[in-house]
Amino acid sequence: MNALLESFLDHISLERGLSINTRKAYADDLKQFLNELTQKGISSLNPVSRKQILDHLMAMKARGMSTNSISRHLVSIKVFFRYLQQEGLLDRNVTDTMDSPKLWKVLPDTLSEKEVDLLLAAPDMHKPLGIRDRAILEIFYATGMRVSELAHLQLLDLHLDEGYVRCIGKGRKERVIPIGEESIRLLNRYLEDVRTLLCENPQVKNVFVSKREAGLCRQRLWQIIKQYTKKAGIMKTVTPHTLRHSFASHLLQNGAPLRVIQEMLGHADIATTQIYTHVNSEHLKSIHQQFHPRA
Numbered sequence: 001m002n003a004l005l006e007s008f009l010d011h012i013s014l015e016r017g018l019s020i021n022t023r024k025a026y027a028d029d030l031k032q033f034l035n036e037l038t039q040k041g042i043s044s045l046n047p048v049s050r051k052q053i054l055d056h057l058m059a060m061k062a063r064g065m066s067t068n069s070i071s072r073h074l075v076s077i078k079v080f081f082r083y084l085q086q087e088g089l090l091d092r093n094v095t096d097t098m099d100s101p102k103l104w105k106v107l108p109d110t111l112s113e114k115e116v117d118l119l120l121a122a123p124d125m126h127k128p129l130g131i132r133d134r135a136i137l138e139i140f141y142a143t144g145m146r147v148s149e150l151a152h153l154q155l156l157d158l159h160l161d162e163g164y165v166r167c168i169g170k171g172r173k174e175r176v177i178p179i180g181e182e183s184i185r186l187l188n189r190y191l192e193d194v195r196t197l198l199c200e201n202p203q204v205k206n207v208f209v210s211k212r213e214a215g216l217c218r219q220r221l222w223q224i225i226k227q228y229t230k231k232a233g234i235m236k237t238v239t240p241h242t243l244r245h246s247f248a249s250h251l252l253q254n255g256a257p258l259r260v261i262q263e264m265l266g267h268a269d270i271a272t273t274q275i276y277t278h279v280n281s282e283h284l285k286s287i288h289q290q291f292h293p294r295a
Contacts (some may be wrong), residue, residue, distance in 0.1 A: 001034050008083050014218045015146055017239025029076035050094045053077060088171050111246045115234050116141055122228040128194045133224050135190040136208055140240060142183040144247035144265050147218045147240035153207045160184045169266035177264050
């Protein structure tokens with residue numbers, strides 16, 4: 001169970017871009033829950049029942065913990081179980097029927113189209129690493145890939161003449177994502193002029209590589225985004241997941257069908273994609289409040 005917890009914590013920090021403090025809060029809550037299960041002789045999460053989770057929460061209440069703390073614990077467990085189910089690591093999610101406080105439902109952060117333009121313009125295209133980094137930012141935004149998917153993108157996954165890339169997502173599920181002419185042009189420039197300078201080893205198949213002739217890891221890709229966010233003067237915390245959210249939100253704002261967005265994001269359930277309808281409505285409300293005389 002500890003290995004599952006570490007996998008989840010890596011996911012929320014590297015894939016979702018949550019802060020160190022949020023990661024610690026999840027870790028503290030879930031370690032307490034898992035330790036309690038271990039003390040009861042439970043070594044797997046599959047047999048855990050809804051009643052056992054409720055017993056854990058009631059025990060917290062008996063120890064005098066506040067309602068807010070208990071609610072936070074429930075949210076931590078629900079998010080953990082949902083992740084494990086999506087990854088195929090849990091047979092059933094018994095927390096689906098357990099209500100969470102609405103205050104914990106947070107819409108994903110997105111960039112405006114202007115902020116995306118600023119971010120993409122930040123790398124110095126006169127330098128080899130600038131060309132590489134611009135291609136990385138472009139592909140993140142053009143495809144909506146998860147950071148782990150981009151880190152593992154292989155040369156054989158590129159079908160630039162046909163205008164698409166092949167992506168291996170969660171559960172080893174394959175999907176095809178179309179890319180536009182600008183993305184293709186930048187990728188070709190990187191592949192022809194830069195990648196061969198950085199990596200001469202034919203055994204390395206990753207598309208994006210470092211000076212050490214190795215594929216870029218998730219942490220390094222996140223650092224690249226952070227570096228250019230600061231350079232572009234964007235006063236937001238921007239992560240790979242922010243670009244993924246921006247990709248989906250901008251598609252929806254410009255009229256793309258939700259089912260198409262679901263396919264490109266690789267969501268198994270359209271309910272996961274529907275969060276972007278809430279993002280879009282928030283965008284419309286902000287426009288209304290800004291410009292309507294009686295807003």
